[in-house]
Amino acid sequence: MNSVVLPWHQSAWAQLVSRVDSNRLPHALILIAPSGSGRRLFAEAFCAYLMCDEEASKPCGRCKQCLLYASGNHPDVMVLTPELNSKAIKIDMVRRATQFVEQTANQAKATKVVIIEPAEAMAPAAANSLLKSLEEPPGKTLFMLIAEPGASLLPTIRSRCQPLVLGTAGDTEAMAWLTAHSIAEPQHLSAALQLAPGRPLYALELHEKGVPAWRAALEQSLPALLRGSVSASEVAKLAATQPALRAIQVLQDAIAHDCVQLSLRGAVSELKDRLAFQQKLLPVIRQLTGTSNPNELLALEYVFIEFAKLGQGMSDV
Ligand SMILES: [Zn+2]
Structure with a gap:
């Protein structure tokens, strides 16, 4: 060794x-x-x-x-x-x-x-x-x-x-490395590792940047946005405290999870709306990964306004 x-x-x-x-x-x-x-x-x-x-x-x-x-x-x-x-x-x-x-x-x-x-x-x-x-x-x-x-x-x-x-790195090795390199509570390190399996150095970076807590808050705000109890610009402001692509990843994960549930229920029309929304994300991702310097907050506002439209006509999410 x-x-x-x-x-x-x-x-x-x-x-x-x-x-x-x-x-x-x-x-x-x-x-x-x-x-x-x-x-x-x-x-x-x-x-x-x-x-x-x-x-x-x-x-x-x-x-x-x-x-x-x-x-x-x-x-x-x-x-x-x-x-x-x-x-x-x-x-x-x-x-x-x-x-x-x-x-x-x-x-x-x-x-x-x-x-x-x-x-x-x-x-x-x-x-x-x-x-x-x-x-x-x-x-x-x-x-x-x-x-x-x-x-x-x-x-x-x-x-x-x-x-x-x-x-x-397996989970045990990764956690051993994380706890040796950080004084944070193991459950916080473990939450970061869940976002970056096999990548403990990246998990530590995510933890230090407050990503797991930010992500949890953003995930919680999505149903509220669909119900209309919080505005798209408020959610965009929260999202913009991290790089915009990270927020879009959260949305993509939420949509992917939704799509599984909707297809199990055979909810074809709602499924179509979500697939159409995913298509709208693509030019935004291209813009954010491109060489120009896009306005991330504006891009996120657009994305969350479009996301909020998925909630229109829904009584319960
Ligand atoms: Zn030497």
Whole structure:
């Protein structure tokens, strides 16, 4: 058991280390795991492992290489992630990385490492500009692409990388990690974990942002909105205290739950209304995920006004 590696990643870690020991480490890997499951920690720990000067118990955390790595300024490591307020890894970033691996490694016997997270954030042009380096990397190079399970990646990228599926945290492991990293009440942590199963790091972030309590309040306000006892703009204001897409996810979950109940009852007309409402959400989601800077409160007001219409003519919800 390596103490810098999360318990649910130990088996993947052992596989990688055994490949290093037998000189079978590929020059390009795709680490497959959901965000918020600790996948970046895994990549960074492995990067530190490759850099560390010690012979055993790597990464030691004390040698010159480990300290350099921990400072975030290791000259043989480059991390590509979308810039702030952007969702894409752009072509010029990838070009910088390919130039970086072409330069001679700065440290003696060093491997150059490029971490790309998430790999699916590379647009096709950016991904294409990476192909040559993936195919014939100069010197000792390791590309670690990090991707969601089921992410859509160019087949040419996939075929040049060895996939490694990182393990997923079970509920017990995830709760043990959460209670070790937060002083919050276990039931609150557990509520956050229910929103992010297998992703304890993301669950902790959700808890710290107050998402479970916000979500419960928003869910409670939906029947009131359908009855007309609260206004769409009031609900939108509550919803807008979190990112708009999160509120839309709550609505989608509520609608999906409704649709199951309605189809069991054979309530065709109400079912149709809900499916039509789901269609109205699609352009809003496109707008919110697009590159423009939409007014989230306005978008939410529209969505809740439309949602409230589902309650018209209903005597009891
Ligand atoms: Zn070290």
